[in-house]
Amino acid sequence: MRASNLYAPTLRNTPAEAEIVSHQLMYRAGLMRKSAGGMYNFLPLGWRTIRKIEGIIREEMDAAGGQEIMMPILQPSELWEESGRWAAYGAEMMRMKDRHGREFCMGPTHEEMITALVRDEVRSYKQLPVMLYQIQDKFRDERRPRFGLMRSREFIMKDLYSFDKDVEGMNESYQKMYDAYSRIFTRCGLEFRPVEADNGAIGGGHSHEFTVLAEAGESSIACCTKCEYAASDEKAELKAIVAEQEEMLPLEKVATPGTNTIEKLADFLNVPTAKTIKAIAYQTDKGELVLAFVRGDHEVNEVKLINLIEDAQELNMAEDEAINAAGGCPGFMSPIGIKEGIKVIVDHTVMHMYNAVTGANEVDAHYKNVTPERDFNKEAITVADIRMVAEGDACPKCGAPLTMSRGIEAGQVFTLGTKYSEAMGATFLDEAGKEQPLVMGCYGIGVGRTMAAAIEQHNDEDGIIWPRAIAPFEAVVAVVNAKKDDQLQYGEEIYAELKQEGIDVLLDDRKERAGVKFKDCDLIGYPLRVTIGPKAVEEGVIELKIRKTGEVITCSREEYLEKVREILKTL
Numbered sequence: 001m002r003a004s005n006l007y008a009p010t011l012r013n014t015p016a017e018a019e020i021v022s023h024q025l026m027y028r029a030g031l032m033r034k035s036a037g038g039m040y041n042f043l044p045l046g047w048r049t050i051r052k053i054e055g056i057i058r059e060e061m062d063a064a065g066g067q068e069i070m071m072p073i074l075q076p077s078e079l080w081e082e083s084g085r086w087a088a089y090g091a092e093m094m095r096m097k098d099r100h101g102r103e104f105c106m107g108p109t110h111e112e113m114i115t116a117l118v119r120d121e122v123r124s125y126k127q128l129p130v131m132l133y134q135i136q137d138k139f140r141d142e143r144r145p146r147f148g149l150m151r152s153r154e155f156i157m158k159d160l161y162s163f164d165k166d167v168e169g170m171n172e173s174y175q176k177m178y179d180a181y182s183r184i185f186t187r188c189g190l191e192f193r194p195v196e197a198d199n200g201a202i203g204g205g206h207s208h209e210f211t212v213l214a215e216a217g218e219s220s221i222a223c224c225t226k227c228e229y230a231a232s233d234e235k236a237e238l239k240a241i242v243a244e245q246e247e248m249l250p251l252e253k254v255a256t257p258g259t260n261t262i263e264k265l266a267d268f269l270n271v272p273t274a275k276t277i278k279a280i281a282y283q284t285d286k287g288e289l290v291l292a293f294v295r296g297d298h299e300v301n302e303v304k305l306i307n308l309i310e311d312a313q314e315l316n317m318a319e320d321e322a323i324n325a326a327g328g329c330p331g332f333m334s335p336i337g338i339k340e341g342i343k344v345i346v347d348h349t350v351m352h353m354y355n356a357v358t359g360a361n362e363v364d365a366h367y368k369n370v371t372p373e374r375d376f377n378k379e380a381i382t383v384a385d386i387r388m389v390a391e392g393d394a395c396p397k398c399g400a401p402l403t404m405s406r407g408i409e410a411g412q413v414f415t416l417g418t419k420y421s422e423a424m425g426a427t428f429l430d431e432a433g434k435e436q437p438l439v440m441g442c443y444g445i446g447v448g449r450t451m452a453a454a455i456e457q458h459n460d461e462d463g464i465i466w467p468r469a470i471a472p473f474e475a476v477v478a479v480v481n482a483k484k485d486d487q488l489q490y491g492e493e494i495y496a497e498l499k500q501e502g503i504d505v506l507l508d509d510r511k512e513r514a515g516v517k518f519k520d521c522d523l524i525g526y527p528l529r530v531t532i533g534p535k536a537v538e539e540g541v542i543e544l545k546i547r548k549t550g551e552v553i554t555c556s557r558e559e560y561l562e563k564v565r566e567i568l569k570t571l
């Protein structure tokens, strides 16, 4: 490919809407352009990277036993009715009707579709296991599409689904995918952590997210400073913190005017926030009131909370009327005195506190010397881990401190069990001739998000620094003055030689000033630049510049090829 023919419009300035570096650089380097909110066109350079990431994914999926298929993007509502997700999937699902009034959605994921596909054909355990995947556009009408390809509405996903005859088989498939994902992200040149994750709306058994470490990421992960434990902040398990034993003082109601926040309360009573108990009132999408209590300096983990409530898809802040009707008082809540039948969920750490402060369920009043073990009606409450992890919390495995990092969820693997196969009647006959539901897993990678993550991790003030495996071109031959025939001719020869070597190389033969070209090369981020200028023509001296280190190596015409091979191996 010649740069003179390449459609790669680079920009000197950053578009205002691009907040994070990957978004800015994808624009500036001419990799993509926006078409509508959360929807993008890929230009040739961007698409080359996408194709390379897809290539790596394909190789690893095939090596792990996957077979590539392609399913339609539009999915009939009937399939989603069968799984119950037509009603359960919220506004993120883009729905539409065809000319006959039949309802469809743009596939946000394909569990239903593939289960329907496989149930019609798989009859016997002898046909199992099966692993099928596709690489295709998904559509999710995200509440806040942002950060370019990181959170878009239409995005490319590789989704693989595994079907096994039993849980043991499912776990083997899961492990194969886990290992394949580790290889994929390693080959893409990314620093990542597989972390234990919540299953979210997909449901089923256990899950890992593959999180690429980057400050701009929307995920927060907790990693143990001593053992290998790592989990997303939503998932990170926490043991109860047992407070030092104190003499239990008698419960006492005190006037606390205007102290409707934990900070004001702690200030007023002159106690640390860790001696108070904080209440958050929620209402589920079905309207049920849920009162959550954590230690004053802790935060409620809404994912853990929702997992404890049957039949809830969403939690919203509760209306004051609902709190009052339950015997509570907004800003001054306590489990003591709440009406029977109201859902009260208390973090297990709270149950190990002594002489703490809670609201008194009336305006401007609190209880002092609350010892939950003694004062809460244990029959009426649920005690569980509902707290959000924070820096320094104890690792649930070894007790060492956890440290928090930010990252980008580039992929996720799930075991699904029989959730979809049972709902949709996808069965097979086992060895004994008995009908059994298929045991499933599903495994997704965001291709565009992986590309964005790579840029977040690999860039400097001049532009992108691609890992070689996913660079749009591995190397560029930059002709310093392409208006000079001898330089251009020399460049053509070098370009031909590198291509002959099997190197994915671009010839920058544009009749631009050298400065402009070099700036573009740095911005686009080709791993290696081979510079052909007067020195090459006159003295046979070729300059190699490594984008990552900025190192410049000069070599002779005879030795340059060996040197190029050597350098590329390290990038």
Ligand code: ATP
Pocket (backbone or CB within 6 Å): 109, 140, 142, 149, 150, 151, 152, 153, 155, 157, 200, 409, 410, 411, 412, 444, 445, 446, 447, 448, 449, 450
């Ligand atoms: P998130 O929590 O970031 O919304 P998710 O957990 O809903 O993502 P999955 O259903 O696990 O996403 O989808 C598999 C992969 O698809 C994700 O790991 C991610 O790489 C990618 N992906 C999901 N949503 C988007 C999006 N809006 N834009 C780009 N990629 C996405």
Ligand code: MG
Pocket (backbone or CB within 6 Å): 209, 409, 411, 412
């Ligand atoms: Mg996910």
